[in-house]
Amino acid sequence: MSARDAGCRDGDVEWFFDVVSPFAYLQLEQLAACLDPGRVRCHPVVLGVLLEHWGTRGPAEVPRKRVQTYRSALARSQATGVPLRFPPAHPFNPLPLLRLAVAAQARFDAVRQILRFVWRDGGDASDPQQWQSLARQLGLPDAAERVGSEAVKSGLRGSTAGALARGVFGVPTLVVRGEYFWGEDATEMALRTLAQGTAWLHADEWARALDLPVGVSRRA
Template sequence: MKQITFYLDFISPYAWLAFEELPKALQGLSYSVQYKPVVLGALLRHNGSLGPAEIPAKRDWTYRHVMWLAHSRGVVLDMPALHPFNPMPLLRLAVATDAAGLPNRYVCETVFRHVWQGGADAVDPTRLQALTAELAPARTVNDDTVKAQLKAHTDEAMALKVFGVPAFEVDGKVFWGLDALPMLRAYLEGDAWFTDAHWNAPQALPSGLPPLKA
């Protein structure tokens, strides 16, 4: 049985769609999933990237695209009242529900639905209080161990060269994005394409662009 590590941030609509799609995409295969909340903003900064919502035209397209994808898949996706927002309280809450900082699927689904269904403010204090009561974490979101575990998950993702969410790691290979799910399935099925020669070929491809200035 293969173990998949699913790196996610609840701020990402693509992570929500991938979360919903994963069981269908991998139906019939033997695997387990470990969910690790990470701070998307930290991943973007580490890689020198802007988030889609930081580029006005891309922001409009991203929201339009995810709403269409949800519609086409029969998934409920309502844009929250404000987006982007600070996801830290939600990430820490999910981490706080498990001693090892690894929320189960129920917890992740509950938080995702809190954000992406109903169109309300995802970080409204009253709603956060109700969500916390529902999940009943053993630790508070401000517990130092919670903060440390969330940082460790994010640092681990950086070390694996994860640059965005959703990302799926298995056997040291990282598959990024909702549209990578068919590729992930092919790998789990043992597709012969996934040799080192194919997988590592992009790393040896020379770039025609000048190096970035420090």
């Protein structure tokens, strides 16, 4: 079932993202194809803070996993028809772009433009000319001043802290009808839940998975 086939009925959707993730870009383009942007509430978060809090490592921190992650992103780009071009370096410092999203009130269209700048156009936010071009496209000619303001910095910290308080551990994460879906590969499950409700997630083997006992745990 594709995003277009999922029904995409009305309903509020929350979306947690970091611009450092190519999968966030790929997912947002799929959401844009079938959802009313006004129904999607975008929450910029700092992935590094989430990883540190939960004691996990990012895919780019493990050499072979880094390569596999990039290949997986390209494979998903081909499968979904969403064009993808890597930025000059990765990982990169996402803070200026995340703060730019906050300065733009995390509007769907603004977030999409920022993600496209990085992952469709291969943009480099550390390049002053590219930064100014992006800021003009967003209607924020004073972007440099805004992203340096305490209000914007505090807004990003608050958004990240709010995500942690709700148990968000990675990006992208969709919240639909109170259910959490992590990863671009969970897009179809999220859209199915939006269209059909949550009952299917609590029936048969799906229900058993919720309470499956832990057989063994790794020692600290």
